[in-house]
Amino acid sequence: MHVLFCNWRDTRNPEGGGSERYVETMARGLVERGHQVTIACAAHDGAPRDEVIDGVRFVRRGTKLDIYAITALRVLLRRYGRIDLVVDVQNGLPFFTRLVTRKPVVVLVHHVHREQWPVVYPGLFGRIGWWIESRLAPRVYRHSRYVAVSDSTRVELVDLGIDRGRITIVHNGNDPAPQVDVVRDTEPRLCVLGRLVPHKQVEHAIDALAALIDDHPTATLDVIGTGWWERELRDHADAAGVRDAVRFHGFVDDRTKHELLAQAWLMVLPSLKEGWGIVVGEAGSHGTPTIAYSTAGGTTESIAHKDSGLLVDGRAELVEAVAELVDNAEFREFLGDGALRMSHSFTWLGSQAAFATVIDA
Numbered sequence: 001m002h003v004l005f006c007n008w009r010d011t012r013n014p015e016g017g018g019s020e021r022y023v024e025t026m027a028r029g030l031v032e033r034g035h036q037v038t039i040a041c042a043a044h045d046g047a048p049r050d051e052v053i054d055g056v057r058f059v060r061r062g063t064k065l066d067i068y069a070i071t072a073l074r075v076l077l078r079r080y081g082r083i084d085l086v087v088d089v090q091n092g093l094p095f096f097t098r099l100v101t102r103k104p105v106v107v108l109v110h111h112v113h114r115e116q117w118p119v120v121y122p123g124l125f126g127r128i129g130w131w132i133e134s135r136l137a138p139r140v141y142r143h144s145r146y147v148a149v150s151d152s153t154r155v156e157l158v159d160l161g162i163d164r165g166r167i168t169i170v171h172n173g174n175d176p177a178p179q180v181d182v183v184r185d186t187e188p189r190l191c192v193l194g195r196l197v198p199h200k201q202v203e204h205a206i207d208a209l210a211a212l213i214d215d216h217p218t219a220t221l222d223v224i225g226t227g228w229w230e231r232e233l234r235d236h237a238d239a240a241g242v243r244d245a246v247r248f249h250g251f252v253d254d255r256t257k258h259e260l261l262a263q264a265w266l267m268v269l270p271s272l273k274e275g276w277g278i279v280v281g282e283a284g285s286h287g288t289p290t291i292a293y294s295t296a297g298g299t300t301e302s303i304a305h306k307d308s309g310l311l312v313d314g315r316a317e318l319v320e321a322v323a324e325l326v327d328n329a330e331f332r333e334f335l336g337d338g339a340l341r342m343s344h345s346f347t348w349l350g351s352q353a354a355f356a357t358v359i360d361a
Contacts, residue, residue: 002036003027003359004080006097007089008067010039010058012047014226014251017195018278019110022149022172022351023089024056029352030359031055038080042067068095076100085359088144092116092129094137098144106358107137108147110275111297112156116199119272134160147358149275150298170355172276172302173348177285180259188212188219188326191264191288193257193279194271196227203236204270204315208322210240216326219245221268222260226251262286265332266325267309269299270318277302281346284308284339289332291321308338 005027011020027037031054043049043060051058059080062070074080075097086097086105092113098105113133117126138160146167148154154167192205202223209221223233223246230248237246249260261267267283269292276298280290292299294311303309310325312318325332 001084001359002038002082003030003085003087004075004083005037005039005087005089006071006075006095007039008042008064008091010041010047010060013042013044014046015064015195017225018172019089019091019275021278022110023087023108025173025348026087026170026352026355027056028054029348029356032352033356035359038083040071040074040080068093071095072097072100087147087359088141090133090137092133094132094141096140098140105141105144106147107141107144109153109157110149111153111273112160113273114156115272119199120197138162145358145361147355150301152297152300153275156297168354168358170351170358171346172278172281173346173351174278174281174285174343175348177262177282177343178255178258180255180262180286182259182262185263185265188216189222189264190220190266190268190322191222191224191260191283192268192270193224193261193282194269195225196223196229196233198229198232199272200227200229201270201272202229202233204318205268206233206237206240206242206246207315208268208319209245210242211319212323212326213242213245215323219326221246222264223248224252224257224260225249258282258286261288264288266291266322268318268322269293269296270315271296271299274298274302280309280339281343284343287333287336287340289325289335289339291318291325293318302342304338304342307335308342309335 007023009016009020030037038057040059042062049060088095088097088105089108117130147170158164192202194200212219237243261283267288267290269290274296280302290309305311310321312321
């Protein structure tokens with residue numbers, strides 16, 4: 001079977017993140033089971049237009065703005081070859097492949113973007129985007145099978161009118177943490193990992209650091225990742241008086257990422273919305289607990305409150321929780337142990353098997 005994934009980014013894209021890792025891991029799992037797999041995504045300077053990695057064919061065409069139209073047109077014109085099934089990855093907007101092929105279409109959703117549209121695209125464009133996601137897409141894909149990465153995402157999809165019986169949950173997994181030659185920092189050290197975009201709300205982590213500085217002048221925050229919002233975050237750190245304590249690492253390789261996670265006391269995940277929060281498991285694999293928002297969705301499943309991390313309501317509570325754990329080593333280590341145990345609860349092998357079952361059905 002030839003399976004086509006339509007996803008506007010890949011992991012080599014500077015804006016790629018956990019959702020892209022999920023897609024590519026599921027794709028590799030299908031290849032290992034004998035399927036032919038192609039990923040259609042946007043072109044970028046970090047990779048060639050055509051490439052095969054671990055048996056998965058990548059076809060990179062178009063840009064962030066026109067990838068949806070280009071991909072749908074290429075499916076219609078059969079430019080990807082003979083396709084047996086399409087996985088339409090809906091990151092806010094679908095590719096509308098249901099309109100250009102009679103083959104089965106599976107819709108993969110990490111989370112619903114209700115809260116993100118007005119933040120990332122305020123005004124008319126955001127309202128149109130939300131209308132497409134909440135009204136038009138459910139109608140276009142009313143006969144398609146859905147895959148959601150968490151129960152919270154499934155609930156959101158049901159709220160949009162999608163039949164619960166057409167939605168299968170396939171969780172994110174965790175890879176075993178690589179061995180790193182570092183130890184936990186002796187001074188308070190926070191970290192944030194992810195794309196630098198407005199809805200990730202990294203400003204809240206900077207505010208938490210600023211609140212620590214008076215009592216812990218050596219405290220630092222590692223910001224791991226890149227994105228178009230970086231300049232605003234640097235300005236926010238300047239305004240908060242912690243410019244020298246916030247370290248912007250940009251895009252780093254996998255080993256450097258894990259070294260930074262292993263040295264951190266806490267992971268701060270102030271994102272407005274997360275389908276799951278793959279970074280929670282990555283930090284947890286080093287015994288680093290995470291503080292996140294209880295309203296973010298998938299974090300309520302990737303974090304066991306007061307056992308592997310903390311779930312808080314709002315910026316003020318997040319700032320207070322960071323201060324509490326920095327000052328309470330015993331509780332912080334207890335949560336770190338829980339985070340390590342929980343990171344072993346979800347595996348990519350299990351997720352690949354579950355996803356393959358959906359495809360084979």
